[in-house]
Amino acid sequence: MTAISVDGQRVAANVLAEVAARVEARVEAGLPRPHLAAVLVGDDPASETYVRHKRRDAERVGITSSDHRLPATATTAEVVELVHFLNRSPEVSGILVQQPLPRQVDVEAVVAAVDPTKDVDGFHPLNAGRLLLGQPGLVACTPAGIIRMLDAYGVPIEGRRAVVVGRSNIVGKPVSLLLLRRNATVTVCHSKTMGLPEVCREADILVAAVGHLGLVKPDWVKPGAAVIDVGVNRRDDGRLGGDVDPAVAEVAGWLSPVPGGVGPVTRAMLMANTCRAEEARRPG
Numbered sequence: 001m002t003a004i005s006v007d008g009q010r011v012a013a014n015v016l017a018e019v020a021a022r023v024e025a026r027v028e029a030g031l032p033r034p035h036l037a038a039v040l041v042g043d044d045p046a047s048e049t050y051v052r053h054k055r056r057d058a059e060r061v062g063i064t065s066s067d068h069r070l071p072a073t074a075t076t077a078e079v080v081e082l083v084h085f086l087n088r089s090p091e092v093s094g095i096l097v098q099q100p101l102p103r104q105v106d107v108e109a110v111v112a113a114v115d116p117t118k119d120v121d122g123f124h125p126l127n128a129g130r131l132l133l134g135q136p137g138l139v140a141c142t143p144a145g146i147i148r149m150l151d152a153y154g155v156p157i158e159g160r161r162a163v164v165v166g167r168s169n170i171v172g173k174p175v176s177l178l179l180l181r182r183n184a185t186v187t188v189c190h191s192k193t194m195g196l197p198e199v200c201r202e203a204d205i206l207v208a209a210v211g212h213l214g215l216v217k218p219d220w221v222k223p224g225a226a227v228i229d230v231g232v233n234r235r236d237d238g239r240l241g242g243d244v245d246p247a248v249a250e251v252a253g254w255l256s257p258v259p260g261g262v263g264p265v266t267r268a269m270l271m272a273n274t275c276r277a278e279e280a281r282r283p284g
Helices: 008-028 045-061 076-088 107-113 125-133 141-152 172-181 196-200 246-250 262-281
Strands: 035-041 064-070 094-097 161-165 185-189 205-208 226-229
Touching: 008 045, 008 141, 008 262, 035 045, 035 076, 035 262, 045 064, 045 262, 064 076, 076 094, 076 107, 094 262, 125 172, 141 172, 141 226, 141 262, 161 172, 161 196, 172 185, 172 205, 185 196
Parallel strands: 035 064, 035 094, 161 185, 161 205, 205 226
Antiparallel strands: none
16 A cells, blocks of 8 residues: 555645635725735744745735744844734734744743734634634634645545644644544544554544654554644754654555645645635625
């Protein structure tokens, strides 16, 4: 068995095409284009790359964007002040606070400062709570993208056993809730889970999101399972690698690659969230 590669570039292209059509319809109706404002603190190279890709995706779908930069020495108060300025701006549809933030900045305070209606990251406590309660709201981009990838490749979710390795607020917890919403039976694993390989082997859908290079081995995977690799790790030679050993492709039914899997879809879902935020703020 050789796994079907879950091509994130292809899934992302479909999402971006849908967003572009929605944006164009708004423009034709005389409504303003959505606008995404990115907040960057310091000069983290990975953040610079992500924001550059974000700018390219925005241009592709007709969304305008702006970058708002603060030095690496910025305080929590200064970052919050900038966020509040963007909250008040009528031109801004969505606000992306690029992480990681410098150590002296209180991340929770900054996230909580974002207007929930402009929280295109889906990290605000109000949006996280809405997800937990099954209510409408902006959902974190990577978890939403994972569900989109599974659907794009026809992976059954309802009634299936799903295992999520990782319990972060950014990926693990929200994707477990989205899978539960789709009637999967979900187990969330973490560093204290006993018998992790055996638990993973029970999964029809396995999501690996712990940031540990090659953690998931072929004998951890149920034959024919769908495996979504969220990990982004640096190998000794500088290349990127995921949380899943590439040899898993010989066992799984579906496997997302790293790079080229979850990453492009995450950025595409950011565009979808920005469009959705604008549609909610100023309906056509």
